[in-house]
Amino acid sequence: MLNLIRAGMVASLILALSMHTSFCQTAYGQEESNSNTTLSKVQAFSQVGEFSRAFEQIDKVEDAELRDQAHSTIARMQMKAGLIRAAVETASYIADDMNRSEVLSEASSVRNQSPMARGGGVTPDFDQLIDLITTTVEPESWEELGGPGSLAPFPTGVYVDSEGTLKRVTKLSNDSLLSGIHDSAKIVAANQDLLTQSALRKVSLTRLEKEAQLRWAIGRDPTDTMRNMAGIYEVKYLLVYPDTGEIVISGPAGPWHTNAEGRHVNVSTGRPVLQLDDLVVLLRNAIEKNGKFGCAITPKQHSLKSAQEYIDATSDKPLHPRLRDQWLEGLRKSVGKQDITVHGVAPETRVGQIIVEADYHMKRIGMGLEDGTAGVPSYLEMVTIPPGGSPPPMDVLRWWFTLDYRNISVTKTGDAFALQGPGVKVLSENEHLDAQGQRIHTNTSTALNATFARNFSTNYPALAVKYPIYAELKNVFDLAMISSLIEKERLADQVDWNMTHFGPDGGYEVTTGSAPKVVDTIMNMRVIDKRFIIAGVSGGVSFDPSGMLTEEKTSVDEYGLMTAEREASNIPKSIKHHSWWWD
Incomplete structure (x- = not known):
């Protein structure tokens, strides 16, 4: 009897499992069929230029992957129609950044090709017309300067696709080229008033990358707002x-202007604002070079030997005060120029130039x-020089x-x-010189030398106010640490960010200038009691985050203040599609 019951239970379980499997297969088949139907309709409408109706099909889809496929399909058909800006706008709705980047790369490639002839006539130059309008009619109101206005070309009623087939383009309403929120050219920069001061402005790096x-993809540089990171200065x-x-x-952030040195600084504090170019350079450095970079300004060995010989040859007789400058100039010429080397980042980038400038100025x-x-x-x-004492030796x-x-x-x-x-x-060190002008590291510093380094470090904030180059260096260091944290903690993986544009293989082009290679010798002299005190200097910048990215240097926020700040800083639900910063 017991065996019969068991057999009946097994049979019931097998039947139930079979019914469940059949139901799942049927449901999966229906879902797959619905997906194929949706994509087929999107494809069909797009092929005949009925883009509005194609978008209507996507409105019914909840699956993110399917929506991405549909947007990709429409964008590629818009490219065939020559609607590059429309295709780019459509691609902006692709959630997966790898998929979106692939479509945008195709759009950029198509844009760079020769324009397709339409109807046998000359293709109108829409870009020149758009540039003419945006530079003459209220220039500050257009997207290039952070305004809400935008323009896009509207083609004739037919086009010839890549296979030579003549097709019709549906005439859309004046309200939108793409129906509803799909505006063909509305790639704008910001969502609020940049002229207001903000105690805590937020910039989404993932959204900023997408907008850039x-x-x-349409051949435009980042906006001024993008390049200046929405005015954040710390x-x-x-x-x-x-x-x-x-x-x-x-x-903190606010409006900025260009100061006399050509730096973009906050109008109230005078602090330089963060630069997108610097962030991209440092993100790539963190990925490729483990976050290490720096520079060195060093005298040549043969030059130091020449300097010693010059001093020996001219020290046998007292120096008249009126000849001081002439003598010092002779010493500088004997030393010649000092070499500049930059490692970890390209010397022609802004980061490379900032670290050299800050070091030289210091x-x-x-x-x-x-x-x-x-x-x-x-x-x-x-x-x-104490009574009976001697001046410091000519160390470097x-x-x-x-x-x-x-800590972090x-x-x-x-x-x-x-x-x-x-x-x-x-930091400081005294280097001895041998008879051949070779610099010998001592790994020690005299009290006087260490005092200067300590004074400079202690008063760094005041120096940064007087000389903004030091605030620029602080911004570079902060962005470098942030970039190293993103890489070390694998934060990009946590948010499915592939850095398709900002990463090492991305298409973002950093503005570059001339790479510094040599600089006039940094040397000076002082006379005390008719005795010469001569000093030359070397050094540079050394940034290595590895010592900070450890458990010992990490402290947990036990009070929950940062957690509360994070929750308050969450992206607003009402944020617009193309917005990437908020207050």
Whole structure:
């Protein structure tokens, strides 16, 4: 009896399993059939130029992958019709960034090809017409300058596809080329008033990359708002939102202008704003070079030997004060120019130029060739000779910038980060010279040399106000740490961000200039009690984040303040499709 019951139960289970499998197969078949039907309709409508009706089919689809396929289909058909801007706008609705990037690359390639002839006539130059209108009719109201206005070409009623087939283009309403929210040219930069000061502005790096890539696909450079990161002038938090696919930088921001040195600075604080070019360079550096970069300004060995010989030849008789400058110029000529080397980043990039400029300027302050601030006298000013004492020997003083973060604060869930500490400091070393002018590292620093480095580090904020180049260097260091955190913690993987445009293989082109290679020797002299004090300097910038990206240097936010800040900074539900920053 028991065996019969068991047999009946097994039979019932087999029947139920069979019915369930049959139901699942039927449901799957219906779902697959519905998907194929949707894509078939999208394909059919797109082929005859009925793009509005094609979009109506997508409105009924909830599956993200299927929606991406449908948008890709429409975008490619728009390319065949010569509607490149429309295709790019359609591609902006593709959620998967790898898929979207592939479509945008195709659009860029088609755009760069010779225009297709329509109807045997000359193809109108829409780009020239658009440029004429946007530069003469209220220029600040157009998308290139962050305004809401946009223009797009509208083709004639027929076109010839790549296979030579003549087809019709449906005449769409004036309200939209693509129906509803699918506006063919509305690739705008911002969503709010950039002229307002903000205590905490947020920039989504994933959205910013998408918008920059959309512009790239239609042959346009990033907007001024994009290049200046919506006016953020200090990195306060790095925030991660896996559910919405966002990596966000936040910090104080406001309107900016170009100062006398050509720097983009906040109009109220004078602080330089973050630069998109710098972020891209440092993201690529973090991926390819483990975040390490720097520069060096060093005298040549034979030049140092010549300098020693010059001093020996001219020190046998007292130097008249009126001949001081002439003698010093002779010393500089004997040393010649110093070599500049940059590693980790390309020297012609803005990052490469900033680290060299900051290092060179710091050494000029140290040699008394530029004024410091209160608390930062030059090295030569600090030199004293006690009665019966001797002046410091002609060592080569080595000063260099390096990172100075106390720790990295992180939430318990690892989705918000903050950098703690001043960020930048100066280190020092005394290098001896042998008879051949060879620099010998001592790994030690005299008290006087160390004092200058300490004074400079302590007063760095004041120096950054007086000389914005130091604030620029701090921004570079902050962005470099943020980039290294993104790479080390695999934050891009958490939000499915493939960096198709900003990454090492991306199409974003960083603006470059002339690479610095040599610089006039940084050397000075002071006379105390008719005795010469001569000082030369070397050094550079050394950034290596590996020492900071450890458990020992990470502190968990136990009070929940960062968690609360992250929740308050979440992307607004009402944000527009093309917006990438918010307050």
